[in-house]
Amino acid sequence: MLFPRAVVCTRQLAVAGPRRFASTSPPAGPAKPSNLPYLLLGSGVAGIATYIYLEKNGVGSKKVEEKKQEKSPLDPQNFVDFKLKKIEPYNHNTAKFTFELPENEASLLPVASCVVVKSSDPEALKDAKGRPVIRPYTPISPSDKKGELTFLIKKYDSGKMTVHIHDLKPGDSLSIKGPIPKWPWKMNEFEDVGMIAGGSGITPMYQILNHALTDPSNKTKFKLIFANLTEPDILLREEFDALKKKYPNNFDVIYTLDKPSSDWTGSTGYVSSDLIKKTFSPASAGEKVKIFVCGPPGQLIALAGKKDGMKQGEVGGTLKELGYTEDQVYKF
Known part of the structure; x- marks a missing residue:
């Protein structure tokens, strides 16, 4: 910061014309203490603070690895309510229903597996014997898709669950339990x-x-x-x-x-x-x-x-x- 200022001052003196001071040095006075150690110390502290900030936020050469998700937000033993995020009409009787997963987590559903669903309102959907209507569905979203669980569901007029799901609006919830393991897929098990x-x-x-x-x-x-x-x-x-x-x-x-x-x-x-x-x-x-x-x-x-x-x-x-x-x- 000192050098640019010195250059500017020199140019100003040159433009002003002949110098107006004696060629001999002025009398020596008491030496003033230098600010250089303080400047260097301040620069060092600022540099260390900047380095710590960059490393902490993964900006430096060593990026912080994202914490690996180990557990699915779904529960194979209990029904959990998930909020409907969006509906995308597919054809005359089918639509995609995307539910929001908490904390931007992935479903981590194994291939191949499904889930079972029921109404979030225990009184809203029952069979002839008064029991909750429960149906299996296989998501079409990849198991590592973050924040979303998507189903492709065809509406059948005689199907209580499909009618119920097609009546849902974004913001409504559906109770989901899973995964329910089906065939345990292994790569290259079959030709x-x-x-x-x-x-x-x-x-x-x-x-x-x-x-x-x-x-x-x-x-x-x-x-x-x-x-x-x-x-x-x-x-x-x-x-x-x-x-x-x-x-x-x-x-x-x-x-x-x-x-x-x-x-x-x-x-x-x-x-x-x-x-x-x-x-x-x-x-x-x-x-x-x-x-x-x-x-x-x-x-x-x-x-x-x-x-x-x-x-x-x-x-x-x-x-x-x-x-x-x-x-x-x-x-x-």
């Missing part, structure tokens, strides 16, 4: 995975696909047969088409419609044995292949057999006719 989904039964398939395909270590090849009534009923179509384009060697999707329009060029009708044989690896592939099935009860029974309560039950239907065993088939 080929076949998936058959119907309607809103697509969500657990999307959870697995979005998790596995985006992992650089994935080598598993996935084939998805997605059955719907009409073309507008196809959920997450943009997402699946994007995954197919990005991972063409590891993922393919076949859409089939019960009631196609005149300009539909894809597959039509129910999921048949011919379509399965043409799409999936055969049962003779043994432990190298796995088939996941999720959809309406009628479709599930026709393709893979009825579930035994919470248990898988015996394999039946079309998949049994094609030779697939209980070890090769999983029913969501």
Whole structure:
């Protein structure tokens, strides 16, 4: 700070003209104490304070690592109320419902798993026996998505829970309990995975696909047969088409419609044995292949057999006719 001032003063003297003082030095007086030690000390203290501030706030060369989240804000033993953050209409009868997670935390839901939900008002939604209506749903948001838990929910006029959820407004709450573990996904456990989904039964398939395909270590090849009534009923179509384009060697999707329009060029009708044989690896592939099935009860029974309560039950239907065993088939 002293040098710039000295330069300015020198220039001012030069402009003013000839010097007006004697060439001899003035008489020596008592020496004045120097301020330099104090200036250096002040600079040192300021520098140390600045360094501490930068290090504390992660601005310096050594950034402070963010504390790793170890626990999910969800509770597998108890229902917890979560506030509805936003609603995004998807099609004529389906919408995305995003709930806010506290402290900007992630859900940390394992793949594959679901949650169960009920009304936050214990008197608002009950069955014929006076018990709370509880339904399972699979979130479509990644498990590491911070601050949000998103569901894609189709409204059924006869479905008490779907009607209730579609009547919610941002700011309202829904009680959620989970996770409820389903299939414990392990990377590269299988060479080929076949998936058959119907309607809103697509969500657990999307959870697995979005998790596995985006992992650089994935080598598993996935084939998805997605059955719907009409073309507008196809959920997450943009997402699946994007995954197919990005991972063409590891993922393919076949859409089939019960009631196609005149300009539909894809597959039509129910999921048949011919379509399965043409799409999936055969049962003779043994432990190298796995088939996941999720959809309406009628479709599930026709393709893979009825579930035994919470248990898988015996394999039946079309998949049994094609030779697939209980070890090769999983029913969501």
